Amino acid sequence: MAELAVRNLRESILRNSLTTVGISVGVASLVAMLSLGIGLQQLAGRRLQKSGLFDTVVVTSRRDLRGFNREQEENGPAPAESPALTEDARQKIAQLPNVLEAYPDIRFITELRFEDKPYLTMMAGLPFSAKNNDAFDGMQGSFFSSDTAPEVILQKSFAAQLLGKTPKAGSDEPSVTEVAKPLLGKQLTMRYAERIATPATDTVTANSAASNNPAGTAYSVVSREVTLKIVGVCDLDPDSMRGQARARIFMPLEVAQNLHVMQPSDLRDTTNMASGTPAYMTVEVHVKSPTQVQAVEDAIKKMGFNTFSIVDATRSLRQFFAVLDLFLGIFGSLALAVASIGIINTLVMAILERRREIGIMKAIGASDGDVKGLFFAEAGVMGVFGGFVGVALGWTIGRVINLGTNVYLKRQHFPPEQIWFVPWWLVIGAIGFAIVVSLLSGLYPASRAARLDPVQALRYE
């Protein structure tokens, strides 16, 4: 029957190509919609998720009453009884499902000397994985050469400050390239207080608080200096989530850890802890995708810690992603419905037009199944063609929209952006859809054709 169907379709080429165009327009709008939607989602992925804002959970000990969560958790252990955020706890968190990594957040206020002038600022350690963070997209210079290199990356405004170029209110910020040029490769001296663990028996002034601790943790604090090389200046702010506490200069996390800088939390924690292991103030957890943040947060809360994520704070963003998905689905279904109606319409019209032909075929021995099969096959063939043409058309439409968007972005002085993406599954899915819908839409006209009374049909002129 398929062979006969193809020859029939070839016969009334105009009508059938119009139907096929109808199907392909449906498929094309589907493909264009979804490819733009997927592109937008990927863009959101690149721009929002990569910023680390949406897939990060900040874990703090309940002991840290300055926690991110202004509202303290109602349930769970009381702050004094809750576990400390130790290395063990960090490793446990890192092994939770859907957690990519969990690293301690090390930040301290420090004094930096640059060209004999002192600057006081917040320094933070950056894990090597932060390299892919989009905050470094417009960076001048390079990322840290290794995890242990004594190198720093400056935030643009701090770089400007080092150069004495603090912009006046109202005037434009200096560009990154401008501030980076004189700084890259230069050296900074950092002064900090190192905490050195000492045997409990030692008598050092700083450990007097630990004397009532049976296990006896003691440490001394020594003033140190280290020379750091400026390797990069970044335009955006990699630490934007931190608000007031954000750092303006960054070093590799390993380096920061090995410096054993005396941190404000140390004093209280070590006095409360039975062991010499230092506790972290904060651990940052990267989750595979923003949708899993909630589950990971819950798991960490069960361990007795406080958590904070921007997803908590911004339900509306989650809503945005949900609405985006829904919107795509709705438009996709509309396109499907339009395409399906077009197919049904053509096939039903074809029956009216071909009543006599059906009557003849039945009179000379065509069974209901033959007639049904013929119409079904015609629908299928149109579906196949419509699917292929539609995918090509949708691909082109998506490309054109992308091109137009980039022209617009260029006029607004933004870098070009890929907002359109056609994954292979969409191509296959769209063609498959066109075939399935055509076949489903063909069912009704086909069975109508099969039921046609040959005597009536032959009388029909």
Next chain:
Amino acid sequence: MPAGESSLNNSIAIRIENLCRHYSMGEALIRAVDGISVQIASGEFVALLGTSGSGKSSLLNLIAGLDHPTSGTVVVEKHDLAKLSREELAKYRLHTVGMVFQSFNLIPSMTLLENVELPLRFAEVDRGKREGLVKQALDRVGLSARLRHRPTELSGGEQQRASLARALINQPRFLLADEPTGNLDSQTGTEIMNFIREFNETLGMTIIMVTHERALAERYAGRMIFLADGKLVGDQSNVVSATAKETRGGRS
């Protein structure tokens, strides 16, 4: 397929008993076929005669299995058509009967080859064998040179010959013809009738032909059955004279 001497073969091929086909058109009940009983022997050439609306075409459609009787039976070679499923009826139309019509009923979008090939497709004959069979059938009606022509490119006589070829392609034992010469001039009509007679005589096909032309029936048919208002009003064998009773009370 039983080829052979029709005169010696007197077994009953079609038995029609008290056959009725009524349908309602608005308020009125139309009795298209109203209690007909008749038997047709294998190899006979029967003409069904009557005015328009006498029910002759309705009777032919019932024999062809295109229509269902309201009551009564049509038994063709021991198959009661009323008891066949739609699928079985299609098979019956495909293999047991061949039909030709006054308006030829070739499919205009198809070439002659494709038109004649159609029943072979429905019969699921291998593609390789089909073309040979089609050429053979068209050859028999003298149309082998026009395989690739569309019906509209042919004369009426040629179209009717093509539809004869199509009716024969699956080697049925019955040929049902509904006014086969109705749209043709007398000379072309004679040509078609000669083919039909030849099928009757050489292939042993049983022919049932609907016509309103008595002369034609007298010239070719071995038996004439007269219908009026859905009823059988006369049944004559091999009568050439014009003494047969005319149908009465005719609607025109």
